[in-house]
Amino acid sequence: MYALKDQLSAELAAIEADGLTKHERLITTPQSSHIGTTAGDALNFCANNYLGLANHPEVVAAAHAALDEWGFGMASVRFICGTQTQHRDLERAIADFVGTQDAILFPSCFDANGGIFEVLMGAEDAIISDELNHASIIDGVRLSKAQRYRYKNRDMDDLRAQLESARDASARRTLVVTDGAFSMDGYLAPLEQICDLAEEFGAMVMVDDSHATGFVGEGGRGSHEACGVVDRVDIMTGTLGKALGGGSGGYVAAHQEIVDLLKQRARPYLFSNAVAPAVVSGSLKALELARESDEGRTRLRANAELFRTLMTDAGFELLPGEHPIVPVMFPGDDGARLASDVADAMLRRGVYVIAFSFPVVPRGKARIRVQLSAAHSEDDVRACVDAFVAARDEVG
Structure with a gap:
């Protein structure tokens, strides 16, 4: 048993050293576009709550x-x-x-x-x-x-x-x-x-x-x-x-x-x-x-279009498309750690996003997967983009 514990500890340490550890952030409120976390209140841009029905x-x-x-x-x-x-x-x-x-x-x-x-x-x-x-x-x-x-x-x-x-x-x-x-x-x-x-x-x-x-x-x-x-x-x-x-x-x-x-x-x-x-x-x-009703779908499409436009204008690399899943890419060998650092910096600014890296996505193709919701307002979307820009400037 002690040998197994040592082996597992070494494996976990290697995951951490590669910047691939997945940390679970605790939410203190119902699921919504605005949530509470143990780190403070945040705009939520990483849930699958596309139509905003999770707390309808x-x-x-x-x-x-x-x-x-x-x-x-x-x-x-x-x-x-x-x-x-x-x-x-x-x-x-x-x-x-x-x-x-x-x-x-x-x-x-x-x-x-x-x-x-x-x-x-x-x-x-x-x-x-x-x-x-x-x-x-x-x-x-x-x-x-x-x-x-x-x-x-x-x-x-x-x-x-x-x-x-x-x-x-x-x-x-x-x-x-x-x-x-x-x-x-x-x-x-x-x-x-x-x-x-x-x-x-x-x-x-x-x-x-x-x-x-x-x-x-x-x-x-x-x-x-x-x-x-x-x-x-x-x-x-x-x-x-x-x-x-x-x-x-x-x-x-x-x-x-x-x-x-x-x-x-x-x-x-x-x-x-x-x-x-x-x-x-x-x-x-x-x-x-x-x-x-098509109201939620109409808002969702508008939010996705606005986010894509603003992020492109700000110089971020996005995968093309129309889906409310919008991957913000951080390619290269350092991409996984960079994406994780940017996500952490954004949470400090009150925007909750998650970085994805290997093995969830291929090596060298790390990303922050932003997910828009019909529950987001235009101001929410603009605040998310502003947080991306500020976090990028901080992380360098």
């Missing part, structure tokens, strides 16, 4: 009411006695929103992605995954016995080559899987071209839309709507933990047969407690608010 009064009220009506916890998995009528209400609402026949709730989207591949894909099948897909997809693919292929990020020539390899290996089923919006870059996947290739090779398409559902595409239906392929994507996964209220829970939305089979065999579904009643009710309300 109607969402909070729905969750409060659910505690009285439905109780605190389910204390059971879904197939034993863990399914309330509102669980099915939420699943049907999600399926209708994203345009599929049905949906199935999981404790998180990590669990949804962790459970689907093992059920659908066997040793005689092939999974072709974008190289920058979320860790949950990577881990889920590893749990299956399928043949594994990887294509370069959004590279359709490479995807074609991998589809050819899967065909040459006589794969029974082939599944192309991609993030709808890539969380570290803010890029949308080229879903129309992906669907074209998949149809050419007789493959299925799966999209993880966690960073798009609720605010990308017409009515916020997602990246598949933005790309005009709602009826061409076979499987959609997503989360309730970002734009749709920011609670917990994830889902798979798909053809009825896929959903039905997941209910029989998906291990994270079969062996995890059902999503808590208050979260279900709050998420139902959040989905209702997202569907009924």
Whole structure:
């Protein structure tokens, strides 16, 4: 045991020496655009609260009411006695929103992605995954016995080559899987071209839309709507933990047969407690608010455009795009430490952002991932840019 402790201590010291230690900052208030932290009050530019619904009064009220009506916890998995009528209400609402026949709730989207591949894909099948897909997809693919292929990020020539390899290996089923919006870059996947290739090779398409559902595409239906392929994507996964209220829970939305089979065999579904009643009710309300009005999406787009314009004018290097994820890049060998120092200097100025470096992003491509929200005002956005400029000047 002492040898193990020494080994782990050395590993942690190496992480710290490389400037890669991830420190958790404590928040003392509800999630919002303005939060309290143990370091003081701050503008929050690092949450996935895209539509500002995490502390929306109607969402909070729905969750409060659910505690009285439905109780605190389910204390059971879904197939034993863990399914309330509102669980099915939420699943049907999600399926209708994203345009599929049905949906199935999981404790998180990590669990949804962790459970689907093992059920659908066997040793005689092939999974072709974008190289920058979320860790949950990577881990889920590893749990299956399928043949594994990887294509370069959004590279359709490479995807074609991998589809050819899967065909040459006589794969029974082939599944192309991609993030709808890539969380570290803010890029949308080229879903129309992906669907074209998949149809050419007789493959299925799966999209993880966690960073798009609720605010990308017409009515916020997602990246598949933005790309005009709602009826061409076979499987959609997503989360309730970002734009749709920011609670917990994830889902798979798909053809009825896929959903039905997941209910029989998906291990994270079969062996995890059902999503808590208050979260279900709050998420139902959040989905209702997202569907009924474009106001939040309009504010979100305006905030993202303003931030990109001001930061570009101030001389910062941004990854291009329109998504409210805006990576501010700090390339090079010293980028990880520089990004971390700038983030710390910004918090001292009352702006909360987070630096990302290896292994979350490739070496040499450190960044501060700024995430805009509909809850931010124009003054908030300008204050964030001012803090970036001041922190850059301080850090040098």
